[in-house]
Amino acid sequence: MTVLVSGASIAGLSVAHQLAARGHEVTVVERAPALRRAGSPIDVRGEALRVAAEMGILRRVHEERVVNSGRTLFTTFVDATGSPVAALPNAEASDSDGDIEIARDRLVDILHEAIGDRAEFVYGDSVTSVRQSRDGVEVAFASGAGRRFDLVIGADGIHSTVRRAVFGPEHEFRRHLGVYFSIVDLPTGSGVYGESLTYNSPGKMAGISDFGTRTLGFLAFRSPEVAYDHHSLDEQKRLIQDAFAAENGWRVGELLDAVREASDLYFDSVSQVHMPSWSSDRVVLVGDAAHAAALFSGRGTSLAMLGASLLGEELGAANRPADHAAAFTAYERRLRPHVERAQAGVPEARDLLVPSTAAELAARNSRFPLLAA
Numbered sequence: 487m488t489v490l491v492s493g494a495s496i497a498g499l500s501v502a503h504q505l506a507a508r509g510h511e512v513t514v515v516e517r518a519p520a521l522r523r524a525g526s527p528i529d530v531r532g533e534a535l536r537v538a539a540e541m542g543i544l545r546r547v548h549e550e551r552v553v554n555s556g557r558t559l560f561t562t563f564v565d566a567t568g569s570p571v572a573a574l575p576n577a578e579a580s581d582s583d584g585d586i587e588i589a590r591d592r593l594v595d596i597l598h599e600a601i602g603d604r605a606e607f608v609y610g611d612s613v614t615s616v617r618q619s620r621d622g623v624e625v626a627f628a629s630g631a632g633r634r635f636d637l638v639i640g641a642d643g644i645h646s647t648v649r650r651a652v653f654g655p656e657h658e659f660r661r662h663l664g665v666y667f668s669i670v671d672l673p674t675g676s677g678v679y680g681e682s683l684t685y686n687s688p689g690k691m692a693g694i695s696d697f698g699t700r701t702l703g704f705l706a707f708r709s710p711e712v713a714y715d716h717h718s719l720d721e722q723k724r725l726i727q728d729a730f731a732a733e734n735g736w737r738v739g740e741l742l743d744a745v746r747e748a749s750d751l752y753f754d755s756v757s758q759v760h761m762p763s764w765s766s767d768r769v770v771l772v773g774d775a776a777h778a779a780a781l782f783s784g785r786g787t788s789l790a791m792l793g794a795s796l797l798g799e800e801l802g803a804a805n806r807p808a809d810h811a812a813a814f815t816a817y818e819r820r821l822r823p824h825v826e827r828a829q830a831g832v833p834e835a836r837d838l839l840v841p842s843t844a845a846e847l848a849a850r851n852s853r854f855p856l857l858a859a
């Protein structure tokens with residue numbers, strides 16, 4: 487079958503790999519001019535480790551895991567002067583043994599290399615409309631091109647264009663969890679060397695984590711949903727600066743300088759996506775587009791990889807007749823329990839990392855005293 491995959495991140499690359507390996511003709515379209523490299527290390531956990539093995543990339547993933555993968559401390563909480571006040575053990579943030587933490591861009595590169603030339607990649611373009619008929623899908627692109635595919639897979643993240651074109655407006659499916667989160671590159675080490683430090687004031691979080699080859703700054707803040715252009719770096723920077731304008735504790739000023747100077751950063755609402763169905767005739771969604779569990783779940787990557795594997799398995803080899811409707815139904819039935827589990831734990835993680843009041847912050851710090859860590 488000819489298959490269009492919209493989005494070349496973890497979900498899109500994983501599903502492209504699964505289908506190309508089974509002999510399908512796969513085209514991947516990515517809005518960005520190249521694979522996107524921003525973001526912090528992410529966890530490959532549980533079932534996703536089995537999927538990585540089945541895709542033949544587990545050894546590479548293991549070799550390239552971050553140096554402090556498996557550390558015992560998730561983060562040390564500091565006060566406005568930088569003195570440690572509490573510490574979150576990793577066991578509180580991770581619930582399965584054998585997790586591998588790997589830089590997001592390295593996982594993207596490993597998946598991309600594993601596909602090789604078995605799929606066509608189109609960068610700097612985006613689906614604008616999708617028209618389904620009995621025997622195919624007519625797709626129009628922002629570049630003006632028009633093409634026909636047997637199936638279309640939306641792997642284009644929480645603000646998915648395919649979801650909007652086929653299932654309805656974003657506000658029907660995406661739930662903002664009251665926090666915006668940003669990640670920015672810092673000079674290597676940045677004084678924390680192999681550690682992770684986090685500072686909170688009510689409704690705000692600032693952190694620095696060193697992963698050996700890369701050091702990242704984190705800024706998060708509580709806020710109701712705000713309207714902004716998701717693709718405008720300048721607007722993203724302005725929202726972060728405005729949110730922290732009155733905050734000068736710890737190293738916040740230094741983090742804001744890094745945001746001001748960044749040529750790329752990650753910024754988004756911490757959101758979940760809840761949909762009654764992930765497919766409509768010849769169009770199906772995978773990864774965050776279908777079921778984002780939110781950044782704090784630590785499971786978005788693993789769910790995307792598992793979903794891609796189940797979808798590939800259900801669609802089967804290109805040389806066998808496929809009933810795509812039955813395949814989409816089975817994929818959804820098998821993945822939903824994993825998604826529901828991942829989505830359920832997120833409000834608690836949010837409240838732990840970004841307490842909204844001084845009382846919640848004090849309670850969190852007494853719950854995780856330095857000695858226990």
Ligand SMILES: Cc1cc2nc3c(=O)[nH]c(=O)nc-3n(C[C@H](O)[C@H](O)[C@H](O)COP(=O)(O)OP(=O)(O)OC[C@H]3O[C@@H](n4cnc5c(N)ncnc54)[C@H](O)[C@@H]3O)c2cc1C
Nearest residue numbers: 493495496497516517525526612642643647773774786787
């Ligand atoms: C740059 C970046 C950094 C991230 N950093 C972190 C992190 O630090 N920690 C964390 O837990 N999660 C992070 N995430 C989210 C994480 O990758 C996902 O939760 C998870 O891996 C599932 O991935 P996904 O492929 O479904 O969605 P995403 O990773 O969000 O990927 C969606 C892809 O679709 C592309 N796209 C969007 N719209 C279109 C369109 N109209 N046409 C074509 N392509 C389109 C995007 O550019 C992106 O490449 C990040 C995502 C991105 C894009």
